[in-house]
Amino acid sequence: MTWDILNIIGTIAFALSGVIVAMEEDYDLIGVYILGLVTAFGGGAIRNLLIGVPVSALWDQGTLFTIAIIVMTIAFLFPSLWVNRWMRFGLLFDAMGLAAFAIQGALYATEMGHPLSAVIVAAALTGTGGGMVRDVLAGRKPLFLRKEIYIGWTMIAGLVIGLNLVSGVIGLGILFVAVVVLRMLSVYYQWQLPHRKLEQFQSP
Template structure:
């Protein structure tokens, strides 16, 4: 299941990076760079956090080849991206969020790390690549926008990290749940409670 999630997440995030790069009108090299960062950035950040050598990423030759093939196909035939229906690659990003957050939690659990590490690994693996992608593209990161995003990574982090879910079927159900919840939060604009400091109208500066 870990390998399957790795493949699905890599493909989804690579396509997410390609879609953002093409919307920003990057050239072919920019498409590859943004796609690679989106697909592998979260894993690199996770490895740094939990003490795994970042160099282990270079042992994923088949995944790199898969990402290159997928990004090349999307660049040559951009029509395959039109069925995403949701703006700014949210569809692919939701799939990557669900698969990589579960994969990160599984990775931490397989190393015998505590629940807190599993939660952090799920959050960083699921959102790290997309965060770097949006920063490089000059966009407001998705996890900072009003629709619920990073909070959904708590589901795999808690359920897998606590040992409550250990089967492949359970992990698959978690992935599907996170993907559907993320898409639902965009479609119906779900957001977490917000608080604002009171503003003194007398001293308030005019908006730009």
């Protein structure tokens, strides 16, 4: 039940982030639905392809699809009811979705007996894959490659689960809270991984 609630929170948060990007790019209603759905479910679809879960398993989430479509429709029709609130609390919900999906992806991979590297990749792709597809479709640089160690926290979740450092509801709950807190702190303090931009040099 706990993970069902977290999945609902993550799905709604990621779907709304897709709606925001679509409306910022002035997409029509179909564009809003597409960006919202790929953000909410794209990570799971990519994960399934890479770790061997049948892609058709995605369609077993009928309830989540229905919730996402209802939320996106309301968001598109009445943006004044939620946009300002999203700017205040959306980051928290996004962090919760990131943590829930990353842990879920890592658990999928471990249950299938995959090695540690695959568990880490599954966590990273489940948590960030939807946002990656969203940004590519919107013609933007993917957020997770350049901001606030976004993908790093998902990989840490995968590492912890892959090494069997946590188990049970309490252990996973602590890991979930840790990922959420780290994500929030990285935004607040603007933590970033080392990066370097290659300057264009002109020969004399």
